[in-house]
Amino acid sequence: MNQRMKQFVCGAALTAFLTVTPGLGSAATYTVQNGDNLWLIGTKYSTTADQLKKLNGLRSDSLFIGQKLIVPDPPEFMMTAVRYGDTLWKIAQRQGVPITKLIAANTQLANPNNIWPGLEIRIPKIPGAYLNGVLPLAKGTYTPFYNNYAEARAWSAEGPAVRAHEGVDVFAAKGTPVYSALGGTVVKAGWNEYGGWRLTIRVDDSTEFYYAHLSKYAAGMKEGVQVTAGQLIGYVGSTGYGPEGTEGQFVPHLHFGIYKRTPTYKPIDPYLILKWWSL
Numbered sequence: 001m002n003q004r005m006k007q008f009v010c011g012a013a014l015t016a017f018l019t020v021t022p023g024l025g026s027a028a029t030y031t032v033q034n035g036d037n038l039w040l041i042g043t044k045y046s047t048t049a050d051q052l053k054k055l056n057g058l059r060s061d062s063l064f065i066g067q068k069l070i071v072p073d074p075p076e077f078m079m080t081a082v083r084y085g086d087t088l089w090k091i092a093q094r095q096g097v098p099i100t101k102l103i104a105a106n107t108q109l110a111n112p113n114n115i116w117p118g119l120e121i122r123i124p125k126i127p128g129a130y131l132n133g134v135l136p137l138a139k140g141t142y143t144p145f146y147n148n149y150a151e152a153r154a155w156s157a158e159g160p161a162v163r164a165h166e167g168v169d170v171f172a173a174k175g176t177p178v179y180s181a182l183g184g185t186v187v188k189a190g191w192n193e194y195g196g197w198r199l200t201i202r203v204d205d206s207t208e209f210y211y212a213h214l215s216k217y218a219a220g221m222k223e224g225v226q227v228t229a230g231q232l233i234g235y236v237g238s239t240g241y242g243p244e245g246t247e248g249q250f251v252p253h254l255h256f257g258i259y260k261r262t263p264t265y266k267p268i269d270p271y272l273i274l275k276w277w278s279l
């Protein structure tokens with residue numbers, strides 16, 4: 001986590017320039033822009049700086065403006081070729097994706113009204129559930145996130161032990177507002193050695209959403225309270241990894257998890273769902 005933050009030099013807006021590279025399946029090329037670095041480009045394509053280095057045979061982290069990099073297609077999209085007579089609206093209808101989300105998924109297009117047969121565009125993958133949720137962080141308040149679900153984590157309350165990361169981290173400044181992704185009931189509030197100040201919200205009989213490392217709660221958040229989708233529930237922080245009040249053991253971020261309660265209580269990968277909400 002810290003390693004990635006060190007590589008983050010400048011938050012300049014990213015404009016992706018994609019072209020299909022023959023012979024590389026659906027892999028695309030990316031042209032390095034002013035202010036880019038490997039970490040930033042990696043988050044844009046749901047990969048890591050190390051993977052980008054491997055993919056491009058780079059020996060160092062330094063990049064130059066105009067450099068062409070091979071980038072993988074983000075896992076949250078399918079690539080499809082525009083057919084003769086297509087418009088984005090027709091493609092949205094055919095794929096069952098809201099036009100607003102289709103446009104948001106294709107920021108590489110200079111003009112969404114100007115597409116042509118053979119052009120590769122991105123179709124967002126539709127998650128199996130929770131389509132109407134909202135991303136817990138507002139647009140413009142977080143940095144691009146990639147899938148770090150199931151990555152190894154070494155901290156545990158009992159001492160060093162490797163476990164799997166049970167959610168996805170979205171990085172944002174301390175104090176950034178956090179909103180409930182769906183309506184539900186707060187079933188757990190208070191300190192957890194891993195999650196710090198956390199909230200567990202039951203959104204249906206079989207599912208709970210988990211918001212961790214908060215710096216503080218919104219007014220009125222306690223067990224038994226009902227919340228609505230989009231309601232302010234707390235603020236991003238870096239609490240957790242120790243006894244009550246511990247903070248600063250890592251960079252501030254929202255850890256978001258989804259747990260199924262049956263047949264046994266266990267996490268599922270929330271990445272595609274978060275990406276869908278982010279469009």
Ligand SMILES: [Zn+2]
Pocket residue numbers: 165167168169254255256
């Ligand atoms: Zn996390």
